[in-house]
Amino acid sequence: MDFENLLYNCNEGIATLYINRPKALNALNAATIRELISAFTRIGADAEVKLVILTGSGEKAFVAGADISEMQPLDAITGRQFALLGHQLAALIEELPKPVIAAVNGFALGGGCELALCCDIRLASDNARFGQPEVNLGVIPGFGGTQRLARLIGKGRASELIMTGDMVDAAEAYRIGLVNKVYPAAELLAAAQKMAQKIASKGPVAVGLAKAALRDGLETDLTRACAREADLFGLCFATADQKEGMQAFLEKRPAQFAGK
Ligand code: DAK
16 A cells, blocks of 8 residues: 555554654644555455554654644634544544554544543553543543544543643553553564454454454444344354364364455
8 A cells, every 4th residue: 555644564464553754753634644544445355364553653742633734724614524534534443344453653632642542552661651631722522532532541531631632641541541561662563463463363253253252232222232242143154164163172273264
């Protein structure tokens, strides 16, 4: 894939996507969001890709927010268009039937923190810093931050971050459940790849259905969520991977999943 603001590579089913605007600390302008939409659409259609690692180029930032110079002149109409573009990207990531790991390698502010929140798992470097500083700019988070952050870390903690605009370091982000694990900066990508390899060795259809159950369940009450889980659990039994996974266990050998 060839992009202006992204770098892409794929090895053994694991795609790594870098947001690559290091001079602006990888801030998201509309062109970059469009490229991310294009990249995730193609990844969704590419049977070779089992999993995505999303990270930032350079050593300083994952994404330092939406591009402030591009946002400053927006009006109500173009602001809404920008928001809708962001929601299109968020939906693509969340509905992708493949896991997306955010490897947060520095600042994840505003839209950068929100982008990480759209991912399934967040790993951070020890120099990462998280925040929703939109109130400093006279706006509120517009890329789902008020919703996803509260769902992940609770309303009280989300309110504090969003209303103060304060940043938290990686250790605090770990303590409040914003990230799953923290690594020395030089080890972050290798750690993300190791986790990706482990997930990629599992039944890909099951991993995708687990993602759907987790996502859909959080949007509804427990009774309906468990019913959704039951439907998806039942669907697993229509797959060759289920037969193979259980047969392999019974034969005491590693499973060879075909992703069907
Ligand atoms: N936008 C544009 N340029 C940015 C930027 C940003 N968000 N963040 C940094 N830069 C640029 C700086 O202007 C500077 O450019 P030059 O002056 O060199 O040309 C360069 O990156 C290096 O930044 P600094 O010189 O400021 O570096 P420092 O180490 O001193 O400070 C910093 C790093 C991250 C603390 C600082 O740059 C900073 O505070 N940046 C702004 C952070 C911020 O407020 N981010 C939130 C923006 S509001 C949506 C998507 C997203 C959003 C809403 C909707 N849709 C798609 C629906 C979210 C809104 C936001 O993210």
